[in-house]
Every structure is written in structure tokens, then in C-alpha cells.
Amino acid sequence: MNNDSSSRWRNVILNSGVLTLLQFFTIILRFINQTVFIRILGKEFLGLNGLFANLLTYLSFAELGIGISIVFSLYKPLHDNDKKKISALMNFLKRAYIVIGIIIILLGIFLLPILPYVIKDYGSISYVPFYFILYLSNSAISYFYTYKRSILIADQKEYKSSFNTFKYTLIQTVIQILVLYYFKAYSIYLIVATICTFISNISISNLVNKEYPYLNSKNNFKLKLNRIELHEIKNNIIGMVGSRIGSIVVRSTDNLLLSTFMGLAVVGVYSNYLLIVTSVSTVLLKLISSVTASVGNLVVENNSKKSFFIYNSHFYVNLIMTGITSACLLVSLNPFIEAWVGKTYVLSKITVLVIVINYFIDQLRQSSIVFVSAYGLFVPNGKKSIIEAIVNFLLSLFFLTEMKLGIQGVLLGTIVTNLIVNSWFEPFIIFKNGFHLVQYFLKFYLKTYLFNLLLMIFIIGLLSSLIGIIDSYIQLPMILIAIMNSMIISVLLLLIILVIFKNQANVVYIREKIFKKIFSKK
Secondary structure, three states, X not given: OOOOHHHHHHHHHHHHHHHHHHHHHHHHHHHHHHHHHHHHHHHHHHHHHHHHHHHXXXXXXXXXXXXXXXXXXXXXXHHHOOHHHHHHHHHHHHHHHHHHHHHHHHHHHHHHHHHHHHOOOHHXXXXXXXXXXXXXXXXXXXXXXXXXXXXXXXXXXXXXXXXXXXXXXXXXXXXXXXXXXXHOOHHHHHHHHHHHHHHHHHHHHHHHHHHOHHHHOHHHHOOOOOHHHHHHHHHHHHHHHHHHHHHHHHHHHHHHHHHHHHOHHHHHHHHHHHHHHHHHHHHHHHHHHOOHHHHHHHHHOOOHHHHHHHHHHHHHHHHHHXXXXXXXXXXXXXXXXXXXXXXXXXXXXXXXXXXXXXXXXXXXXXXXHHHHHHHOOHHHHHHHHHHHXXXXXXXXXXXXXXXXXXXXXXXXXHHHHHHXXXXXXXXXXXXXXXXXXXXXXXXXXXXXXXXXXXXHHHHHHHHHHHHHHHHOOOOOOHHHHHHHHHHHHHHHXXXXXXXXXXXXXXXXXXXXXXXXXXXXXX
């Protein structure tokens, strides 16, 4: 495996480019699917689908972050071409995922009795427990055979896994639309998803078997990790437990609280905004997280100052992309929703503002999350995440029930939690336990993170006000307004960013790496 700098950057560009393109097409499929879903089944079923997704995310706690821990553990043996160690790790992951799938089924069954208590208008839809069992089946079966995707991720070949996922997502979407159109049956819709997930996992398993044939050799098939290796993985998993709790509570509480206190229709309306924001976030996450394996290989070199510089470069790229996408969302969400599904699904401007601020602040964390994973800092981050989970739940519940802020209240809880807990702690543990350059942390946090965060919010606020004035003077179809708003604010913000950061060392470094050392090279 070639680990020189040029090879690493080529892999970064390949992964980022392919993953982003595939994610873009996947988003189109999701919008088509959800449009048909809304037209045929309506708000309540849309809300039920969103609630099920959140409940199953809670059940995914059973995974305990084992997959991430194994990906981290694979970096070095892949770097050293240690086939026996790789095989032992994959054998361990296979056994773990089979157990996890069974546990999720059992936990899901135990959840059935609480469904009436987390759905305010439970009686409005019949056969809810049956639908939940079908949804549960798709989630549980996703853990069988999918473990082999981990080696592709660690080996900087995630794009191959994504090709597989996209192919079966396309097949699934086409069949589900036909099912909705001809049968109007949510149950068959869910069965199709389960079958496609299973076939996709079988397919990726066959692909990995061809690329890494030694994984199936009789000698390697029974290899196991030794006591020291198991202890190391156990420590990482223990750390990931806290991270899983934090991630699940912060990202999956919204629909649960809204369903419990406001009903499925509200969840359905919010789900459309969530689909758009999540789609944009997922594209950026593919770009941002696709370099994790490359960062992991960089970490193996044990050059703290180089890693520190790359971290700063990563942050600035993330900041620019997050700023532009946040600006586009702020000025185009409501026009797009109105054009897509109608005025009855449109939320207030202040709610949209809170949604976008939540997206912006959460997305800025991703640079730190990449380096936390690459350095394997699961234990200290896990301890933080338990506090994060408690603070987020209590704040969201308070803003929702006591302040009566609805969707805004749920998101405000997440925003405040990210600011007072995550924004400083995640980079701090990287500087302390990763780079071992804790003396640079305060300067980074105040000058690089907070200053640029406030600067970007200020600029976007001014530009969005300008766009609002322009919109008041024109009469166009809503879809054209959404497109026009996004184009104008993107161009204006990009020009301002180019002026502000034209001499910023990290931005200059990234530009030179991408354009001079990759695309201009023979």
C-alpha cells in the first residue's frame, strides 16, 4: 500500500469526488421517493416514518461504535500489509455484528409497548406495531455482511462501497415508487427496503472477497485477536459508548420529542426540512469524512506539527463549504418547500433561521470529529458525550415544554449544547492527546474557530437581508426564486471569502495541493 503524500492526496480526491457525486444522485432519489410518499400517504405516515428512523437510531446504540473502532485499528495493519492482523480484526467484527443484529431485534420488540406513549395521535394510524416490526427488520438485517465495508473505508476505497449502496438505493427507490403508486401500501414499501438492504450487503461481501481473498483463506478465517489487542479495542469501545450516547441523543431526540408533545403531523412537516438539511450535510460529510483514512495514515507518521497544519487546513475548507451551504439554505429553504410540497408544509422564517444555525454549528464540528476518529481519542470524547447527551435533552425539553417554542425549542437545545460543550472540548482533546501541542489550543479556539464562526454568521446575515429585499421586488415561481437566491448569495459570499482568505496559509496550501499536485500532474 503506497502511503507517500502524493498517493494520499490522490486517494483523498478520488474518495471525495466520487462520494460527493454519488451522494448528490442519492439525494435526488430521496427527494423523488419522499415526494411520491407525501402525495400518496400524507403527513401522518411521513411523520411515522421519521419517528421510526429516530427510534431505530436509539437502538443502534447496541453497535457501541465497534465499527469505527475496528476501522481505526485497521489503519496500521493495512499500512504494514499485515494480513493476519487484518483477518483477525475482520473476524472479530463479523462475530460482533451478528450479535448486534440479534440484540437490535430483541430491543426493538421491547420497544413495542411504549409506542402509544411516544406518538401523541397514536390512534390516527392503524397497525403501527406491525409497521415498526418491518422497519426494525431492515435495520437489524443491515448488520449482516455489512461488516466488510469497514476494510474498504480504512483502505481509502470507500467509493467502492458507495457505488454498491447507490446501485441498490436506485433499485429500491424505483420499486418503492411503483409499490406506492399501485398498492398505496406502507407495509410493502418497508419490505422492499429490507430485501434491497440484504442483497446490497451480500453484493459488497462478494466484492471484498475478490479484493482481499486472504480474508477467506482457511488459515486466516479462524484467526483471533490476542488478549492485548482485545484490550485495546475494548478501551476504544468503552470510549465510543459515551460518544454513541451523545450522538444518538443529540441527533435523534428531535422527532421523538415533537411526536410525543406535538403529534405526527408536525414531525411530517419538519421531516421535509430535515431531508433537505440532512442531504446537504451528508454531501459535506462525505467530503469531510472521506479524508479520515488519509488522516489516519498521516497519524501513523507521528509528525505532530504536520498533523496540526493539516487540521487547520481541514477546518478552513470545512468552514468555507459550511458557510456557503448555510447561506443557500437560509435563503432558499422556504421557497423550495413551497414549490415542492405546498404552503401547508412551510415553516416560519425564524424557525428556518434556527434550523440553519443548528446546521452551521454542528457542521463546523466535523473537522474535529475526523481527527478524533483518526487519533482514536474515543475514551476522552466518550466521557464528554455523556455530558453532552444530558445537557442537550434537558435543554431541548425545557425550551419545548416550558418555553413553548416548538421546533425552535428542540433545535435551540442542540445549538446551546454544541456551543457550551462540543465546540471547545473536541478540539481541546485533539491538541492535548493527539498533537501534544496544547499550548496552541486557546489561540486556535478564539482566533480560528470563534472569530471565523461569528464573522461568517455576520456576513451571511447581511447577505440574506439583501436577498430578502431583492425578493420583495420580484414575482417569479417559487422554485426559480429558490434557485436565484442560492446563486446570488453563493457568488457574493464566495467573492467575500476569496478576499478575506486569499492569503490564509492553510487555504493557499489546499489550493496548491489540489490544483498543482493533483490535476496538473501527468
